[in-house]
Amino acid sequence: MKTLKNDPPGCSQSLLAMRDTLEVLGGKWKLLILHYLITRDHQVNTFKKMQREISGISAKMLTKELKDLEENHLVHREQQNTKPITVRYTITDYGRSSEQLIQQLVDWGKIHRAKLLSVDE
Amino acid sequence: MKTLKNDPPGCSQSLLAMRDTLEVLGGKWKLLILHYLITRDHQVNTFKKMQREISGISAKMLTKELKDLEENHLVHREQQNTKPITVRYTITDYGRSSEQLIQQLVDWGKIHRAKLLSVDE
DNA sequence: CTGTATCCGATTGGATACTG
DNA sequence: CAGTATCCAATCGGATACAG
Numbered sequence: 217m218k219t220l221k222n223d224p225p226g227c228s229q230s231l232l233a234m235r236d237t238l239e240v241l242g243g244k245w246k247l248l249i250l251h252y253l254i255t256r257d258h259q260v261n262t263f264k265k266m267q268r269e270i271s272g273i274s275a276k277m278l279t280k281e282l283k284d285l286e287e288n289h290l291v292h293r294e295q296q297n298t299k300p301i302t303v304r305y306t307i308t309d310y311g312r313s314s315e316q317l318i319q320q321l322v323d324w325g326k327i328h329r330a331k332l333l334s335v336d337e
Numbered sequence: 338m339k340t341l342k343n344d345p346p347g348c349s350q351s352l353l354a355m356r357d358t359l360e361v362l363g364g365k366w367k368l369l370i371l372h373y374l375i376t377r378d379h380q381v382n383t384f385k386k387m388q389r390e391i392s393g394i395s396a397k398m399l400t401k402e403l404k405d406l407e408e409n410h411l412v413h414r415e416q417q418n419t420k421p422i423t424v425r426y427t428i429t430d431y432g433r434s435s436e437q438l439i440q441q442l443v444d445w446g447k448i449h450r451a452k453l454l455s456v457d458e
Numbered sequence: 459c460t461g462t463a464t465c466c467g468a469t470t471g472g473a474t475a476c477t478g
Numbered sequence: 479c480a481g482t483a484t485c486c487a488a489t490c491g492g493a494t495a496c497a498g
Contacts, residue, residue, distance in 0.1 A: 217456050220449075230376075233446025234369060234439070240449055242365065248355060255351075263460055274492055279461060288449075289456070300459045301498085310452065317445050318355070320438040325354025327434055328341075328361055328409075335338050335410070384480055395472055400481060421479045422478085 218287050240288055241314065245273055245281045250290065251318050253307040262302045290314070339408050361409055362435065366394055366402045371411060372439050374428040383423045411435070 220236050241247055252270055253261060267278050282305060285291040290311035296302045341357050362368055373391055374382060388399050403426060406412040411432035417423045 217453055220453065230443045231369070231372065233443045233450070234372060236446035236449055237442045238365065238368070241445070242363075244359065244363065247359070248352070251352065251355060275461070276491065276493095280491095289452075295460095298459085301461095302459060303461090313448055314445065317438075317441040320441045321358045322351045322354045324362070324435065324438050325357035328357055329354070331410075331431065332338055332341065396481070397473095398471065401471095416480095419479085422481095423479060424481090 217289060218284075237317075241317070243281075245270075245277060246285060247314070247318055247321060249278075249281055249285065250307065250311055250314050253291065253305060254312065254315060254318070257307060261305050263305070264302075266305065285311070338410060339405075358438075362438070364402070366391075366398060367406060368435070368439055368442060369394075370399075370402055370406065371428065371432055371435050374412065374426060375433065375436060375439070378428060382426050384426070385423075387426065406432070 218240075220239060241250075248270060249266070252266065263275075263278065263282075267273060267275060270278070273281075282291060282293070286293050289308055292306045292308050294304045294306065296304055339361070341360060362371075369391060370387070373387060384396075384399065384403075388394060388396060391399070394402075403412060403414070407414050410429055413427045413429050415425045415427065417425055
């Protein structure tokens, strides 16, 4: 498990917690990947399939993000005995703890798109 | 108000909403800034004060992030008649719509720090 | 198929000095 | 005080080729 950065001096508890979350789940892709795996829990999600279906991500990025998520026990990596080799990625129980957060992202995105329509641009 | 990116083809509604949120509120600082302004709603929050108290942010970044947030009606900018000039930043009603999302970030950060302690590293 | 390695342009973001 | 302008280093991240 990756260690977190130290508290910036004088940082409140909630600020620190936010920073931690942004450090672990921040960036362009991690929450999208978690969402992908959560909503496709019963499927066999291979590297290739994920790259195809998570629109816009490159192999390099997907590798890196999956590695980060695995290090933090949010995602499980399982190599299959196929030929050629395939790898199955699944969400862990711990990874599921991000579900509410993800739901908030979805909810807010909908709020924002609605707001956009209601405002003269 | 900034327009959002178009839907990547074949993108589900929830995925699209997540992308929107990450586009508007993503990055290292925006949610920290909103949190700052929400929790200090009754104070006079000037540029300098914010830069001092949001540990680690540079003037350049704070300028840019505040501008983005203002463009999206999440933050209000108000120039004061002081000498030298000061500027007061406040959260808007719309900005307050991010409060639940921020709370989730705080909650998850606490979960994660606890998890970190419970796992042999 | 699942990555890794390399190249390289684009972007990020700090430091510093400066303007109104 | 509230930014802007400039320089520059570090990182990001795509494309391509390649390895197991």
